[in-house]
Amino acid sequence: MATNRFFPYILVSLCSLSLLSADVFVSIDCGATASYTDELGVVWTGDSSYVSSGESRSVPSSNSFSPVMDTMRVFTTRKKSCYNINTDVAKGRVLVRAHFFYGNYDGKDSPPSFDLSFDGNHWATVVTSSTDNFYYEVIYVTKKDSISICVAQTTIGQFPFISAIAVRSLELSSYDNIDYNHPLYMSRRVAFGANTTIRWPEDPYDRYWSPNVYENDTIRVPNSAPLGESIFLEDRPPPAALKNAITAITPSSSIDLYMRFPFTQAPVYVNWYFSEVRLLQRNEIRAFRVFKDNLPYSPTILPPYGNCTQFSVSNLLASSNNTFSIVPTNFSTLPPLINAMEVFYIGDALTDGTNTKDVKGLASLQTAFSVLKSWSGDPCLPSPFSWDWIVCNTNLVPRVTTLSLVGYGLSGSLPDFSSMDALRKIDLSNNSLRGPIPEFFGTLPNLEILNLANNMFTGAIPRSLSRKSGLIITVDGNPGLCTTCSSSSPTAFSTSSAERKQKNVLETLFSVIISSIIILKSWERV
Structure with a gap:
């Protein structure tokens, strides 16, 4: 059973779980006609079997930065257009990611904005640019054996498009601190200390763990612990995301966590992951707490070596005004650290759809x-x-x-x-x-x-x-x-008009006959 979404937080230590193979691993290159395998080994297919409308367009080669972004499908004739992806899984947790790269494909240098939805639920308002690749990610439990991803026109003359779609199965027990009826919209996923983005095949669920850029207030440190491939937390971060960390500069310093909430106030779900980077000596201790708005917010955390601790917060009402930091305890001899982080905002209840x-x-x-x-x-x-x-x-x-x-x-x-x-x-x-x-x-x-x-x-x-x-x-x-x-x-x-004319003629003739009979009767009396 899912944990109540109003439970304030949980602290979970690492446990050993066997990795289950994904049931659904669909990669669609929108607008493409042939299948191919990219440099990471992901097989991308054309979109003809998933959509029945729209037109295939190509991005000028001078603007493209990825084969997946070379093509797109543009929709010009109706207000809503959808991709339909069969999963054969009536109730499963999935990650869905939609990519958008305008690339000035139409030569107008006028990137459009439009609405994005899934399974009848509003997802986001997509605001594109001429040069940047955007993607949106949602994690949720499906209610049917198919997934629909739709774009809809919101401004006259601005035509919605989509460049790529990825659907990945997750374990039903992952991200289970939020009840099954609410989606998680990804705001940020970070592998602290990483040099490049971590994704497939290092993450078997093909999540994107971006490297973090902290300039002057932290130190990047490698994790020397032997993190096994069979070791996974409740939400299953890949070991690759834990192989590095950042620490504060001194044992008494804190790490400011720039959460970057892109909203005034919304319920959020946050995962912080902590793994000790080296085997500590007897006289060494690394202990810290998560602070919110300069007040203690978590129990004391002592990150394990060769293992990991996940600190999760669910249904926290947060905004861009909130501050979060990792603060050392008074008895800690080592600076605080953090290996990885996920930030989501919790969506409204999923719709059951049309009757x-x-x-x-x-x-x-x-x-x-x-x-x-x-x-x-x-x-x-x-x-x-x-x-x-x-x-x-x-x-x-x-x-x-x-x-x-x-x-x-x-x-x-x-x-x-x-x-x-x-x-x-x-x-x-x-x-x-x-x-x-x-x-x-x-x-x-x-x-x-x-x-x-x-x-x-x-x-x-x-x-x-x-x-x-x-x-x-x-x-x-x-x-x-x-x-x-x-x-x-x-x-x-x-x-019909002919029938109405015939009816009018008959009514007129009948009236004339009746009138004539009445007149004749009057004359007979005279």
């Missing part, structure tokens, strides 16, 4: 009509980026209330999407739909407007519709449809 009844109904429409298959991701979420041809309400679990497929080139018979029982309006006009009007329309309890104009429906209006009070049906432009074959009812029908 499953509506997801089922929309899937039946996408199966029947290939033109609709390119829409993926959650149909309604995040608001306001629903699919272009539906309207959703604002329920916690949203429902589809309008289905609008006017002029989408639909041809053939309609599938049964009666599970979409929250529909109030259906507009299927100006298509080439054939066959009888489905009976299930009459079973939709909330349906108020049904527009079937300018199709090729045949037969009669179903009795279930003709008896539905208050329903407005428009059926003009269906030459094979008999609008007078249904039983009378309070349903309002909108018929």
Whole structure:
């Protein structure tokens, strides 16, 4: 069971655990057409099997700094576009990373901004630049057996794009101090004392551990301890991230930790990792505490040699005004140290997504009509980026209330999407739909407007519709449809102009005949 996210902190000593192989290790080079292996041994694949919209674009060779960033996929025709990645793991903890490199691919020197989401949850507002590579990382427990990563246009004329996507399985027990229903958005991950970024294969989960740059107030020291490959902490930092450390300059000095919280105030989750760098003599002791805002915040920490201590803080309300430092105790003879650190901010509760009844109904429409298959991701979420041809309400679990497929080139018979029982309006006009009007329309309890104009429906209006009070049906432009074959009812029908003209002529003629009869009767009395 996950630890309560409101527990203030825990202190965990290193334990030996066997490394479990990752279930999912997907690397997508967006816009690329062929697979290749990079210099680290990571296999990157093209994106054609993950996305059905957008255009492949290339970054000018003079701007590119990595083969993975050479291409991108740009989306210009709809408000939300998504990648769909099957995991076959209905409940697993994953790390998802999305990369963005504008590189002035369009020659306009106008880097766009847009929204990024996953599984219907808002992730970030992406703000790109002409020269820098940006990436965003989230860790969470999936609720379905697939992952959707979507970008959405937020400014007219600024087209969203994506350069690369990585999905990595984590152990379900890792990062377990946060309950399963909340995501962790990575703010910073540091391997203190490292010379270069540590990632795959040194980290089997391919996390990025960046080297830290402390200029004048710390000393970089190597870790001489034999850190075994089978030794992992609860959140499983790689031994490579612990092989170096930084220490304060003197035994009485402190290390200021620049947390760089990029927000006014938010709940955060922080891991600090401490491993003694050398075998201490009998008269030596290294002991310190973590301070927050100049006050003690942790128990006394004595880092073990050949092992590691993880100090974790969960659900701390933090801001850019908070200060953190590592302060030696009065009895410490050696300066404090730190090997690695992870900083996350805790997201809002994960959504369950659009109501499953509506997801089922929309899937039946996408199966029947290939033109609709390119829409993926959650149909309604995040608001306001629903699919272009539906309207959703604002329920916690949203429902589809309008289905609008006017002029989408639909041809053939309609599938049964009666599970979409929250529909109030259906507009299927100006298509080439054939066959009888489905009976299930009459079973939709909330349906108020049904527009079937300018199709090729045949037969009669179903009795279930003709008896539905208050329903407005428009059926003009269906030459094979008999609008007078249904039983009378309070349903309002909108018929074709020819039928309306014929009806008006008959009504006028009937009025003339009645008037003539009345006049003749009057003359007979005279």
